Amino acid sequence: xxxxxxxxxxxxxxxxxxxxxxxxxxxxxxxxxxxxxxxxxxxxxxxxxxxxxxxxxxxxxxxxxxxxxxxxxxxxxxxxxxxxxxxxxxxxxxxxxxxxxxxxxxxxxxxxxxxxxxxxxxxxxxxxxxxxxxxxxxxxxxxxxxxxxxxxxxxxxxxxxxxxxxxxxxxxxxxxxxxxxxxxxxxxxxxxxxxxxxxxxxxxxxxxxxxxxxxxxxxxxxxxxxxxxxxxxxxxxxxxxxxxxxxxxxxxxxxxxxxxxxxxxxxxxxxxxxxxxxxxxxxxxxxxxxxxxxxxxxxxxx
Numbered sequence: 001x002x003x004x005x006x007x008x009x010x011x012x013x014x015x016x017x018x019x020x021x022x023x024x025x026x027x028x029x030x031x032x033x034x035x036x037x038x039x040x041x042x043x044x045x046x047x048x049x050x051x052x053x054x055x056x057x058x059x060x061x062x063x064x065x066x067x068x069x070x071x072x073x074x075x076x077x078x079x080x081x082x083x084x085x086x087x088x089x090x091x092x093x094x095x096x097x098x099x100x101x102x103x104x105x106x107x108x109x110x111x112x113x114x115x116x117x118x119x120x121x122x123x124x125x126x127x128x129x130x131x132x133x134x135x136x137x138x139x140x141x142x143x144x145x146x147x148x149x150x151x152x153x154x155x156x157x158x159x160x161x162x163x164x165x166x167x168x169x170x171x172x173x174x175x176x177x178x179x180x181x182x183x184x185x186x187x188x189x190x191x192x193x194x195x196x197x198x199x200x201x202x203x204x205x206x207x208x209x210x211x212x213x214x215x216x217x218x219x220x221x222x223x224x225x226x227x228x229x230x231x232x233x234x235x236x237x238x239x240x241x242x243x244x245x246x247x248x249x250x251x252x253x254x255x256x257x258x259x260x261x262x263x264x265x266x267x268x269x270x271x272x273x274x275x276x277x278x279x280x281x282x283x284x285x286x287x288x289x290x291x292x293x294x295x296x297x298x299x300x301x302x
Contacts, residue, residue, distance in 0.1 A: 003044050003045050003046060004045070004046070004198075004199055004202045004203070004206075004279075004282050004286075005045055005046040005049045005195065005199065005274060005278070005279070006045040006049070006274065006278055006282065007020060007270060007273045007274045007277070007278040008273060008274075008277040008278045008280075008281040010281075011273055011277045012269075012270070012273055013269070016267075016269055016270050016273070018078065019080060019267060019270065020048070020052065020267075020270055021078070022064060022077075022078045022079055022080035023048055023051055023052050023055075023080045023267075024043075024045075024048045025069070025077045025078070025079055025080075026051075026079045026080050026081060026082075026087055027043060027047060027048050027051050027087055027090055027091060027094075028040050028043050028070065028071070029070050029079060030087040030088060030090070030091045031043060031091045031094060031095075032070055034088060034091050034092075035091065035095055035127045035130065035131070036127070038123065039091075039094070039095060039127055040070075040071065041098075042094040042095055042097075042098040042124075043094060044094060044097075046199070047090045047091070047093050047094045047097075048090070049271075049274055050089075050090050050093060050173070051086050051087050051089075051090035052266075052267045052270055052271065053174065053177065053264075053267075053271055054086040054089065054090065054177050055082055055084075055086050055266050055267060056262075056264035056265055056266045056267045056268055056271055057177045057178055057184070057188065057262075057264065057265075058084060058086065058177070059265035059266065060082050060083060060084040060086060060266075061082065061083055062080055062081065062082045062266060063080075063081050063082075064078050064079070064080055064081075065078070065079050065081055066078050066079075067079060088134070089135060089138065091131075092131035092134060092135045092138055092139075093131075093138060093142070093173070095124065095127045095128055095130075095131045096128055096131050096132070096138065096139055096142045097142060098124055098128075099121075099124045099125060099127075099128035100142060100143070100146040102117040102120055102121045102124055103121070103146075104146070104150070105117035106118065106121070137176070138173070138176075141169055141172045141173060142169060144165075144169075145165040145166060145168060145169035146165070148164070148165035148168075149162065149165040149166060149200075152164070152165065153217050153219075156217055156222070157219070158219055158222065158223065159201070159204075159219040159220065159223050159247070162200065162204075162219045163196075163197045163200040163201055163204075163219075164197075166196040166197065166199055166200040167192075167193045167194070167196040167197035167200070168193065168196070169196055170192035170193065170195050170196030170199070171189045171190070171192040171193035171196060172189075172192070173192060174188040174189060174191055174192030174195075175188050175189035175192065184261075184262055184263060187258050187261040187262050188258075188262065190254075190258040190261075191255055191258035191259050191261075191262065191275070194251055194252075194254040194255035194258060195255045195275070197251050198248060198251045198252050198255055198279060201244070201247055201248050201251060202248060202279075202282065202283065202286070204218055204219055204220050204244075205220060205241075205244035205245075205247075205248065205286070205287060206286050208220050208221070208240060208244070209232065209237070212226060212229055212230055212231070212232065213230055213231070215230075220240070220243075220244060223243075224239075224240050224243055226240070241287045241288065244287060245283055245287050245288075248279075248283050248287075249280075249283075252275075252279045252280065252283075255275050255279070256272075256275045256276045256279075258275075259271060259272055259275035259276070260272070260275075
């Protein structure tokens, strides 16, 4: 995941944002406890959302605890603790996805541009093996999805085949949160599928101009007839952004419909905020305001 799945703060109640921030900080703490202090670099909004969704589906007991920030002892934080495995699974997902992202960087970037990834990969690889030992099904689903995506991109496939692995991965992960006989399982799978598809499309749209300059593969390049170009004229750029936005809107609408079918116990309003308003705000920021992903520790500054 890529840090795009986050709520629209302006549309949240103060209590809801406090809960989201506390869950984010708790995931950061869990990453350090389970995989070491450096593992906190893998923290993402996406995995924080996964933890909140898991807590909402299982209905597990949560409690708030005030303590010092694990990264900045001079600052007080509120942590949203839980008794179940939700945060530990989210932490494992952070590590596994970071591992696969680093591996992709080695193949997609030049030696010097991928030097940081080469240095981090041995350390992250050890943590990923630890996560795999704890959650083998999670690790298998992530590995299969990343391999399928690499193959689709190597074949320079279209938008739909390239987005399918990430869509299926989130569909599998979200469905796994419910018991097989749970009537919410199909809606969870559908929600995950379209959210995963949206994440891939959002990342491709975000990287479009950079991929054009570098001659790298991007499924939107062929769809929009931009082969051979290195720079876009203002009118071409506007047309490309509008076309990407339309594709993203169609996918986000399906994700929001599926989210509305869910009966969530703890953090339903936050989940629906992300599905109905957060995704749209991220699209607006990146495609039309050209705001890149904010630093991971942004929440600690607010």
